Amino acid sequence: MAAVAGHEDTRTRLLATALRLFTEHGVEGTSLQMIADALGVTKAAVYYHFKAKDEITEAVVEPALRELESIVGEAARERRPGARIDHLLDGFVDIVVRHRALVALFSSDPGVSRALEKHFFGKESAMVGMMSILTGPDPDPARDVAAHAALAGIALAGGSPELAHYGDDTLREALLDVGRKLLGRPRPRRTPER
Template structure:
């Protein structure tokens, strides 16, 4: 193992550990020393990778935000409105299912909410929620359409991270989320299991 590979492995394990501790203690209740102790390294080793806890929280959230950004751009490249909506829904649900632990934390912890909401602006200087709204509702949507899309976007995120559904397997949760979203948006029901995006296209988040 090269020095670079070892450093990347340590960074990955650090983010895994941080997400798990954040989920138990919250971002504010988790210290850098707690992360170091749980990881079995010195606090200096944590500082080698991240200078602040906010940097760690941003790194924990970044993969999910980047994946959602990719989903939106891929959906916008589809030729028809129907294809754009279907790709956006399938991709959004897939991101939510892949990052269930992070979503559960987002739904309950103001610290990670602050970080993710800030990170939502980062990929292209545009708010991701606004871009997703444009894909799902189109330009100049009616009030009814805008509210429906908001319910879909927020509801999928809330249910995906809800503790009462933590025991449901990924495939079952994916299918139910897709079916519910399609019903709300008036889209035809998909056939068979919900579509999964290829693994290389979506990097898995730490701790998931």
């Protein structure tokens, strides 16, 4: 059991190190040797976990994509269209805020973009599910554009280095507010404090 825990700990450290180096140098500018050096292990130890940098890149983005797929599934099960949109918007913003460094890479690094293409833009992808929830079955051009603008804008702003000084709660609230405006959703009513 300890060997499995050590294996997972090394893999977790490797992925965290890869994300940090990808953020600093880009995917293309980060070598397997750089990852090994930063971890203090041999390149062979990196190869034990991953055979290629593309596998590392996919593994770095996979947890956020799994979370997103889960949010899309939960939202799709909501009964009312407005509740589906609200659930999706809340979950998407939460993922963007929690994975800021990764989201910044999504929009700026071609290596991460390639890793996302097969998971994010296929027929059964999270993006298709998100757009279906946000636009409904027969979207008009304004609704379609608003949904795309909301998703892209939230992701770009959430991962923007220029907004990194905002705390998570502040950024989350601002992104939700912008998303609601773009999607024509009312602000949630706050119950008065007693």
